[in-house]
Amino acid sequence: MNQSDGAEIDINCPECGRIRPSGWCNPCEFRWMNSAFLKSGNKYIDLLILQTQKNATRTCDYLEFIDFGNIEGFEYVAKGGFGSVYEGYWMEGPRWVWDEVSAAWCRNGPTKVALKKLDDSQEPSMTFFKQLETYHRCLQSGSMADCFGITRDETGCFMFVMRYYENGNLYDYLDSNKGIISWRDMVDMLWGIAGGLERIHSEGLFHSNLHGGNLLIEDDTISTDAKIADVGLNGPAYQSISSDKIIGVLPFIDPQLTYEICYENLRPEIKLGNWIHAICDDPNPSEISNNFGLAEEKRWKTIKREIDNKKLSKDLIHEDAIYTSRIFDFSILQN
Structure with a gap:
């Protein structure tokens, strides 16, 4: 066998x-x-x-x-x-x-x-x-x-x-292989992402929540491939989401959607451009998240100096918060 x-x-x-x-x-x-x-x-x-x-x-x-x-x-x-x-x-x-x-x-x-x-x-x-x-x-x-x-x-x-993909998701792979990813592997991963998006779009559909955590890496001796996961699993299972809400990870949402909630007009070059930057420029998501946290910490310290007599929220911001899927409501920006 x-x-x-x-x-x-x-x-x-x-x-x-x-x-x-x-x-x-x-x-x-x-x-x-x-x-x-x-x-x-x-x-x-x-x-x-x-x-x-x-x-x-x-x-x-x-x-x-x-x-x-x-x-x-x-x-x-x-x-x-x-x-x-x-x-x-x-x-x-x-x-x-x-x-x-x-x-x-x-x-x-x-x-x-x-x-x-x-x-x-x-x-x-x-x-x-x-x-x-x-x-x-x-x-x-x-x-x-x-x-x-x-x-x-x-x-x-x-x-x-x-x-189970041994190499983890795109973030894991970029972190563990920083500096040693060949251009061939980069192109192979981008080819896989483009092929997956083309397959989804050919059905008249959209992934709606594509980010590095939903790209799983298959690395073998011949090539390195990126597989798209969570197709059809965008959003919570227990409730319906209003059509004026956007689900996703903020750095990978087309800016057009912040003022025009219309997936049909979504520009595919924005999506692919995000992945070309993410893979070829090799940013470290953990560093980006930590910088976000440091900025928040500094902002809160400034506010505390101004309003010493008021209690502030003690809720902590998760270090990977900007790389977590959530529901966004950009409709208020249209007013």
Whole structure:
């Protein structure tokens, strides 16, 4: 048996006799997955999973519900704007191992995965479900981070189970490789980002929350690639966001949107220009965040000198605050 994406496996299906492009017979595979289908406890999530399985064209080109009891070594990694990231081992693993004897896809066994837990997602909003249904088409692209399926923890919150990328996100990669990134690797990463954005935009959609934390790096001996993550996961799962609100990380929001809330008119060159600067100029996000914190500290000290008799908020500003996704309301700037 060997791990493969099925790219060179064009053989007859032993079940129905049809040619299987990339080793995948859609009718037979869907029938098998349907017979082994695990329910999530939410009919809309189940319908989404069934839809991805029905439309799958190759292995791991679909979602499945994964029993949380099948996840071991579960550990917290980081907090995002609308959820938290964990890591662990999916003991069964994805069906991406090709068994030449049985001419069938088999599970990989224990596989390290990243898990994104959505805050307060016990009962996701209908807007969130519709968003997932719309964006699932973009999963069928090599420029997107691999998403294996969905699980549900003991609290009832939903979690997306994704491939674990050893090199981390763009911020991690730039920090750990500062000064030793070749132009070839820079171009490869930009090519991956551009390809992913083109795939999303070709469906008439927008990522709406693209920043370095949502770009996962796959670094091998041949090339360095950037995979776009969190497609369709922008915003909180538990509430609908008004159309006059913007979700994102401030340094990566098109300035045009601060006075004209219209994603249809979004300028793609702004987005790509941000990433050319971020990768080629190699800024250190932690330094930018720390400078922001120092500026805030100095500002508050000045205010305290002016109003000694008034109590000020003691809330601390997180050092990475400007690199956290949040909801912005720029409508007041239009008045």
